[in-house]
Amino acid sequence: MFQKLTIEDCLEVERRNLVKESLSEIGRVDGVLKSFITVLNEEQIEVNEGPFKAIPIAIKDNIVTKNIRTTCASKILENYVPPYDATVVRKLKKAGFAIVGKTNLDEFAMGSSTERSAFFVTRNPWDLSRVPGGSSGGSATAVASGEVVAALGSDTGGSVRQPAAFCGIVGFKPTYGLVSRYGLVAFASSLDQIGPMTKSVRDAAILMQIIHGKDEFDSTTVDVKMDFLSHIEQGIEGFRFAVPVEVYEYEGLDKEVAERFEECIKLVEKLGGKVEKVKIPTLKYAVATYYVIAPAEASSNLARYDGVKYGLRIEKAGLKETYSVTRTTGFGEEVRRRIMLGTFTLSATYYEAYFNKAQKVRRLLANDLNAVFDRFDAILTPTSPIPAFKIGSITDPLAYYLMDVFTTFANLAGVPALSVPFGFAQGLPVGIQVVGKRFEDPKVLRIGRSIEKFSPYNENGRIPLPVVRT
Amino acid sequence: MRFKTVIGLEIHVQLSTKTKAFCSCPADVFEMPANTAICPVCTGQPGALPVVNAEMVDYAIKLALALNCKVNEYSRFDRKNYFYPDLPKGYQISQYFYPLAVEGYLDIDVDGTTKRVRIRRLHLEEDAGKLMHEGDSITQAKYSLVDMNRCGVPLVEIVTEPDLSSPREARIFTEKLRSILRYLKISSGDMEKGALRCDANISVVDVEKKVSSNRVEVKNMNSFKFIEKALEYEEQRIKEALVRGENVEKETRGWDLSTKTTVSMRGKEEESDYRYFPEPDIPPVVVSRERIERLRFSLPELPDQKKQRFVQDYGLPEYDASVLTADEWIANFFEVCVELTKKPKETSNWIMTEMLREMKEFESEELKIKPEHIAELIRLVDRGEISIKTAKEIFPEMFRTGKMPGRIVEEKGLKQLSDEHTITEIAKKILEQNPHVVDQYRSGKTNVISFFVGQVMKQTRGTANPKIVNEVLRRLLER
Ligand SMILES: [Zn+2]
Numbered sequence: 009m010f011q012k013l014t015i016e017d018c019l020e021v022e023r024r025n026l027v028k029e030s031l032s033e034i035g036r037v038d039g040v041l042k043s044f045i046t047v048l049n050e051e052q053i054e055v056n057e058g059p060f061k062a063i064p065i066a067i068k069d070n071i072v073t074k075n076i077r078t079t080c081a082s083k084i085l086e087n088y089v090p091p092y093d094a095t096v097v098r099k100l101k102k103a104g105f106a107i108v109g110k111t112n113l114d115e116f117a118m119g120s121s122t123e124r125s126a127f128f129v130t131r132n133p134w135d136l137s138r139v140p141g142g143s144s145g146g147s148a149t150a151v152a153s154g155e156v157v158a159a160l161g162s163d164t165g166g167s168v169r170q171p172a173a174f175c176g177i178v179g180f181k182p183t184y185g186l187v188s189r190y191g192l193v194a195f196a197s198s199l200d201q202i203g204p205m206t207k208s209v210r211d212a213a214i215l216m217q218i219i220h221g222k223d224e225f226d227s228t229t230v231d232v233k234m235d236f237l238s239h240i241e242q243g244i245e246g247f248r249f250a251v252p253v254e255v256y257e258y259e260g261l262d263k264e265v266a267e268r269f270e271e272c273i274k275l276v277e278k279l280g281g282k283v284e285k286v287k288i289p290t291l292k293y294a295v296a297t298y299y300v301i302a303p304a305e306a307s308s309n310l311a312r313y314d315g316v317k318y319g320l321r322i323e324k325a326g327l328k329e330t331y332s333v334t335r336t337t338g339f340g341e342e343v344r345r346r347i348m349l350g351t352f353t354l355s356a357t358y359y360e361a362y363f364n365k366a367q368k369v370r371r372l373l374a375n376d377l378n379a380v381f382d383r384f385d386a387i388l389t390p391t392s393p394i395p396a397f398k399i400g401s402i403t404d405p406l407a408y409y410l411m412d413v414f415t416t417f418a419n420l421a422g423v424p425a426l427s428v429p430f431g432f433a434q435g436l437p438v439g440i441q442v443v444g445k446r447f448e449d450p451k452v453l454r455i456g457r458s459i460e461k462f463s464p465y466n467e468n469g470r471i472p473l474p475v476v477r478t
Numbered sequence: 479m480r481f482k483t484v485i486g487l488e489i490h491v492q493l494s495t496k497t498k499a500f501c502s503c504p505a506d507v508f509e510m511p512a513n514t515a516i517c518p519v520c521t522g523q524p525g526a527l528p529v530v531n532a533e534m535v536d537y538a539i540k541l542a543l544a545l546n547c548k549v550n551e552y553s554r555f556d557r558k559n560y561f562y563p564d565l566p567k568g569y570q571i572s573q574y575f576y577p578l579a580v581e582g583y584l585d586i587d588v589d590g591t592t593k594r595v596r597i598r599r600l601h602l603e604e605d606a607g608k609l610m611h612e613g614d615s616i617t618q619a620k621y622s623l624v625d626m627n628r629c630g631v632p633l634v635e636i637v638t639e640p641d642l643s644s645p646r647e648a649r650i651f652t653e654k655l656r657s658i659l660r661y662l663k664i665s666s667g668d669m670e671k672g673a674l675r676c677d678a679n680i681s682v683v684d685v686e687k688k689v690s691s692n693r694v695e696v697k698n699m700n701s702f703k704f705i706e707k708a709l710e711y712e713e714q715r716i717k718e719a720l721v722r723g724e725n726v727e728k729e730t731r732g733w734d735l736s737t738k739t740t741v742s743m744r745g746k747e748e749e750s751d752y753r754y755f756p757e758p759d760i761p762p763v764v765v766s767r768e769r770i771e772r773l774r775f776s777l778p779e780l781p782d783q784k785k786q787r788f789v790q791d792y793g794l795p796e797y798d799a800s801v802l803t804a805d806e807w808i809a810n811f812f813e814v815c816v817e818l819t820k821k822p823k824e825t826s827n828w829i830m831t832e833m834l835r836e837m838k839e840f841e842s843e844e845l846k847i848k849p850e851h852i853a854e855l856i857r858l859v860d861r862g863e864i865s866i867k868t869a870k871e872i873f874p875e876m877f878r879t880g881k882m883p884g885r886i887v888e889e890k891g892l893k894q895l896s897d898e899h900t901i902t903e904i905a906k907k908i909l910e911q912n913p914h915v916v917d918q919y920r921s922g923k924t925n926v927i928s929f930f931v932g933q934v935m936k937q938t939r940g941t942a943n944p945k946i947v948n949e950v951l952r953r954l955l956e957r
Binding site for chain 2: 071072078080085088090091092094189190191192193194196197198224225226227228304305307308310311312314316317318327331351354355356359363
């Protein structure tokens with residue numbers, strides 16, 4: 009059954025037309041799910057020779073693809089056709105992967121539900137009345153529902169991990185600097201990182217093997233070559249795990265999510281891991297810090313959408329008015345809110361009080377985490393305090409932002425973080441987050457693989473996937 | 479003196495690196511067809527990222543060292559945020575919090591005395607594009623077009639302390655800076671082409687009343703002459719306001735070439751908040767001590783050092799030495815000439831007067847004059863084969879055509895007549911034809927000798943050696 013195929017399965021099945029199967033599956037379910045903003049037709053899909061030839065993959069629509077419209081789910085880029093490929097896209101194509109389409113997201117990746125797309129809402133394949141999470145919600149549903157074999161997302165404050173958790177798949181945010189951001193439309197440059205969204209931890213490792221590495225076009229990439237696969241099955245015997253007490257202190261933690269988390273801790277202990285509760289005092293400032301730094305960078309990154317060069321342009325009498333009307337019309341409410349916030353915190357008067365202070369807290373947090381990683385191999389938390397919620401049910405921005413309570417700290421510290429499915433809460437998938445030390449990405453995947461392999465909710469180490477009825 | 483003028487400069491220099499500051503487009507975009515030297519990075523395409531051009535950093539360090547700055551081992555890029563159509567990203571990548579270099583100085587020569595101008599900071603940034611307005615002016619244009627070729631061309635910004643005390647000093651400083659840029663071969667320094675751009679902050683202190691005017695920023699001074707002219711105008715305008723007891727607005731004014739005045743561009747209330755913050759796409763610029771020392775070692779002899787050497791080795795006056803060393807090509811030309819002539823002062827005279835004048839008047843891509851020309855010219859004069867006057871006369875032809883001076887003299891029959899016998903024969907005849915003037919001389923009016931000199935010169939079409947003519951005439955008359 010095509011829908012369940014992992015990348016590794018594709019390598020083993022006899023060569024059949026996977027691209028065609030993917031397109032037919034998209035044709036069958038995407039009218040309901042709405043994972044995709046753009047689906048290519050068979051003639052448009054580039055198939056190159058390579059070890060992963062013709063394996064269908066989806067790309068979040070904030071990663072540029074040459075000659076394929078890249079919208080960021082924003083009206084301002086609705087008709088933007090990039091003149092170049094992102095480095096990750098180039099690498100995937102070279103490995104043989106066939107890009108079948110571009111997936112939906114919260115506009116410019118600003119959101120946690122994909123409800124903030126300027127075009128349409130994507131639905132959770134486990135329960136069509138619920139959000140898939142976000143911002144990489146389209147990639148998450150496309151993988152979970154089996155429209156494609158795997159996908160790429162981007163993660164600025166949890167945007168790969170949280171939708172992976174909501175849709176019951178694997179999502180990985182690598183160490184900052186491990187994967188090139190060249191061609192990722194910037195939201196918050198110091199936090200953004202591209203990551204794989206897959207049906208197995210091993211698939212995530214396979215994609216990481218392909219997309220990581222120094223890129224001459226992104227000077228924040230680091231010159232390291234990693235081996236993601238050779239130790240992935242070696243278990244976690246003797247590994248030490250930290251569980252922040254802040255997780256238990258968080259009032260919004262769903263009861264069943266907490267139960268799965270406890271079960272997972274028990275499993276980790278059973279597998280030979282040692283788990284200890286630790287206090288990470290700066291952790292409680294992570295969301296506040298994140299919501300100062302990310303909008304500040306965004307306010308600058310999104311300045312280029314001015315109607316002069318590309319994208320939407322609403323021509324008015326003068327320059328200022330053209331700018332103002334173009335941007336007010338082209339950006340959605342959430343994007344405008346963050347641009348306003350960022351413009352405010354960067355202004356000369358408030359720079360010290362907000363942006364600079366947030367930078368300091370960010371350094372303290374990174375120091376705190378380093379201290380934890382001196383003693384522990386990884387930190388465990390639930391990925392999200394709650395499972396997927398009903399579309400339209402969270403309207404208060406602050407409540408919405410608080411969903412990122414367990415994810416943003418990994419971006420602030422630039423450390424690798426994985427969400428791996430572990431059972432259900434109210435019939436909806438729960439994700440466990442494994443956070444590791446900078447550049448210990450293979451170890452994080454190895455831990456994730458052990459959880460996946462021995463989870464009582466998985467069958468033969470394979471995560472359960474939803475069946476979408478139309 | 480009742481008034482004291484205080485001027486500080488902010489100078490932007492385009493670096494002549496092979497590629498732009500943060501992408502691989504060519505950096506020399508002058509006169510290229512619009513929008514032909516562009517790429518995703520310098521046009522601010524979504525997702526594109528800047529990568530620092532190492533050559534640009536090296537060039538800037540060289541300049542910093544030549545300007546006696548302290549080069550920071552740690553510097554950083556920041557974003558300067560503002561909206562304008564020539565700025566595709568909506569921000570300029572610059573260095574605000576941690577500049578590449580600080581605390582330097584440049585000594586300038588003002589009427590024979592040395593003045594030290596301190597440099598506050600020197601940092602790297604990228605240039606913006608160019609707007610072209612339909613019709614005559616921005617206010618009347620129906621539309622404007624953007625040429626992004628210049629976007630991302632590397633710039634160094636140099637900020638001086640307010641140490642300059644006259645418009646002329648501002649001009650001298652900028653000219654000296656250009657000289658250094660050219661010695662270092664890091665910029666054409668052409669103000670007319672925008673490779674060197676100068677903005678100034680000027681204020682005037684009323685020493686008697688102990689009050690200072692507000693600071694006025696002056697822009698659009700796109701030649702060395704206009705720096706001086708614009709600042710002179712502004713200095714005068716501020717002084718007059720002070721005399722009248724009026725307030726001088728803190729504002730930005732631009733030099734208007736058509737009216738030869740400065741006009742207000744924007745006032746204080748329109749000052750922007752650039753929302754500077756660290757550029758997250760570029761890691762800090764870390765420059766090792768070794769790299770700085772290697773660059774220091776690679777510096778050529780700079781104008782001041784060369785000048786000192788010219789004074790010491792050639793015995794030239796300070797003035798000559800500074801004129802000759804202002805331009806490296808001239809300095810080198812001079813040195814080759816002296817090798818041939820062994821006469822530094824005479825060589826310097828010919829180069830400083832005749833040759834520099836010709837170079838100004840006769841602009842050409844390729845100069846035909848060679849040190850051999852000057853050397854031969856000096857030899858001809860020394861040997862008495864031509865007069866200095868003749869030498870000056872043939873200089874332009876020699877300069878423009880590249881013909882050797884000896885050949886020009888021969889072709890035109892300008893060779894100096896130094897043969898005493900021939901001159902005596904000519905002089906005798908003239909004396910015979912003018913007996914009453916001879917009598918005048920002999921009765922004591924010896925100054926009539928100039929009449930005879932003139933006559934001899936006339937007959938010889940000016941080729942007679944004046945020294946010998948004088949000697950011969952005196953001998954004949956006093957016999
Ligand atoms: Zn370029």
